[in-house]
Amino acid sequence: xxxxxxxxxxxxxxxxxxxxxxxxxxxxxxxxxxxxxxxxxxxxxxxxxxxxxxxxxxxxxxxxxxxxxxxxxxxxxxxxxxxxxxxxxxxxxxxxxxxxxxxxxxxxxxxxxxxxxxxxxxxxxxxxxxxxxxxxxxxxxxxxxxxxxxxxxxxxxxxxxxxxxxxxxxxxxxxxxxxxxxxxxxxxxxxxxxxxxxxxxxxxxxxxxxxxxxxxxxxxxxxxxxxxxxxxxxxxxxxxxxxxxxxxxxxxxxxxxxxxxxxxxxxxxxxxxx
Numbered sequence: 001x002x003x004x005x006x007x008x009x010x011x012x013x014x015x016x017x018x019x020x021x022x023x024x025x026x027x028x029x030x031x032x033x034x035x036x037x038x039x040x041x042x043x044x045x046x047x048x049x050x051x052x053x054x055x056x057x058x059x060x061x062x063x064x065x066x067x068x069x070x071x072x073x074x075x076x077x078x079x080x081x082x083x084x085x086x087x088x089x090x091x092x093x094x095x096x097x098x099x100x101x102x103x104x105x106x107x108x109x110x111x112x113x114x115x116x117x118x119x120x121x122x123x124x125x126x127x128x129x130x131x132x133x134x135x136x137x138x139x140x141x142x143x144x145x146x147x148x149x150x151x152x153x154x155x156x157x158x159x160x161x162x163x164x165x166x167x168x169x170x171x172x173x174x175x176x177x178x179x180x181x182x183x184x185x186x187x188x189x190x191x192x193x194x195x196x197x198x199x200x201x202x203x204x205x206x207x208x209x210x211x212x213x214x215x216x217x218x219x220x221x222x223x224x225x226x227x228x229x230x231x232x233x234x235x236x237x238x239x240x241x242x243x244x245x246x247x248x249x250x251x252x253x254x255x256x257x258x259x260x261x262x263x264x265x266x267x268x269x270x271x272x273x274x
Contacts, residue, residue: 002216027063127156
């Protein structure tokens with residue numbers, strides 16, 4: 001059985017609304033959700049990184065996932081909206097409070113840096129307006145090789161017809177560039193009414209230009225890869241590979257001496273003949 005995930009439930013400050021979001025997600029069949037804290041740094045003054053709410057403070061008992069008879073898993077996620085390279089700090093200790101780390105770059109240079117160098121789990125695509133820049137396949141494939149996924153959200157398309165047009169256009173452009181690789185589709189819902197069931201989302205991905213297989217992966221396999229990438233990013237500092245060394249075959253020293261003398265004699269005979 002597929003394990004469905006929604007890695008973007010937007011936290012607006014209303015705990016009661018967030019509680020309804022989590023309960024609705026469990027009722028729709030999502031096994032894992034991520035509470036998203038959007039962080040927009042200010043270049044003029046220092047803006048503190050938000051602190052995630054403890055799950056125990058949000059829900060006393062976790063709701064049971066529909067059809068799986070097990071409680072829902074809740075993760076915390078930080079999304080950094082970037083308009084300057086200084087907005088992302090690689091060694092920021094506050095980032096470690098979150099399970100997932102995402103960035104939303106607003107320039108082509110920041111997008112390239114996010115794909116090739118930033119230690120993040122997700123790169124968010126803009127859905128509220130036109131793409132502020134266009135990008136090619138090379139940085140996208142570079143991010144895919146590093147295990148970084150790209151996120152497209154659909155709740156903006158529910159709220160407004162203009163945003164619906166931008167969502168479809170931007171998602172289709174990315175699907176054409178990436179060929180559907182490492183795409184995650186999430187809700188970015190702020191209210192429970194904006195959530196859709198996993199199978200409805202899979203059908204929606206066909207409007208994004210994804211195939212049936214890629215659409216299912218966008219809410220299952222790719223989400224799981226993002227969670228595993230986040231866990232390894234926080235725990236693994238590197239990989240050491242060890243292997244058993246095979247000893248070289250032993251050669252008799254006298255045989256080596258005889259072979260070298262024979263070679264010198266052959267070379268001397270060749271010189272005399274000349």
